[in-house]
Amino acid sequence: MKKTLIVLVGPTGIGKTSTAIKIAQHFKSEIISSDSRQVYKELSIGTAVPETEELQSCKHHFIQTHSIHEDYNASIFEFEALKLLENLFQKHEVVVMTGGSMLYIDALCNGIDDIPTVDKEIRDALVKKFESEGLDGLRLQLKKIDPEYYAEVDLKNPKRILHALEISIMTGKPYSSFRTKEKKTRPFRIIKIGINTDRQALYSRINQRVDIMLQKGLIEEAKNVYSHKGINSLNTVGYKELFSFFDGEISEDEAVELIKKNTRNYARKQLSWFRRDKTITWFEPEQSDEIINYLDAKLNEN
């Protein structure tokens, strides 16, 4: 039988954690988290890291393994997760991956182009340029350095332009030359499962979950990292809104409502990404038995 990675996706708050555990237990396997925020050890309540009992019931990877002060991104995840999978597949026929970060999932399943890591100084210099000259300054520079990418990039998106520029400047080669758009092939089979439910139910789950986070002490957790509020890892729903509250820009109630809204919007953004992926087979959150039956059947095909 071919080694298989089961990828469980779904919008935030739908219940991926518990379903993934059921699947992993059924296959006596382990879980890889593909979540760009649950990797940070300083965060737990706001990122909805699995409960202690859940973590004990099944071995999890990439949960609170890195610091918010480290550089972390989809490419690092791809590298680390592939290495880990190599080990796991020596012990298991099946491994489960779950998490909401679609770019990370994509990086692992299809690969991400091989692009050098950006020097901090180059990025900082470009951010400065962006602040003084605005988007137009960056655009102009990109048009000169990499007209090919200029023609296809979203010219209103500063991050895209900034990234293309920093790569081009650092390597001396246009960013587009690194963009192969090739799918990497993996030495294992991938089966994608999605869980979702109707929008109203999803939203009430999300709103409830935020209330529970607050009861568990989200505000205290946010306070503990408040002094680092500028860093990217803390540009995160559940924290950035509370930072605004700490700064006195909004009230606590407003912050809570904002967290709920931004979480709902995040779920929608995830769903928009999932819709594009026709290889996902969808189920309702409580259908874990059906999911396992489906997976058993699928695995027995070969």
Add this chain to the structure above:
RNA sequence: GGUGCCAUAGCUCAGUUGGUAGAGCAACGGACUGAAAAUCCGUGUGUCCCUGGUUCAAUUCCAGGUGGCACCA
């Protein structure tokens, strides 16, 4: 019980000197290749409370009704 004010999008409201309507918020759709819980783009979704009258034409004017609010009893 009386008087006055109000009734328009999911919410708060604007508006149409009569030609079936628009802002904010919410909501919805999309993009996405090393910051991705990030970043960016796009979309009004409507029995204009109900019934009747005037009119070529009523969400708009008139009358009545219903509901809400305020004040007086």
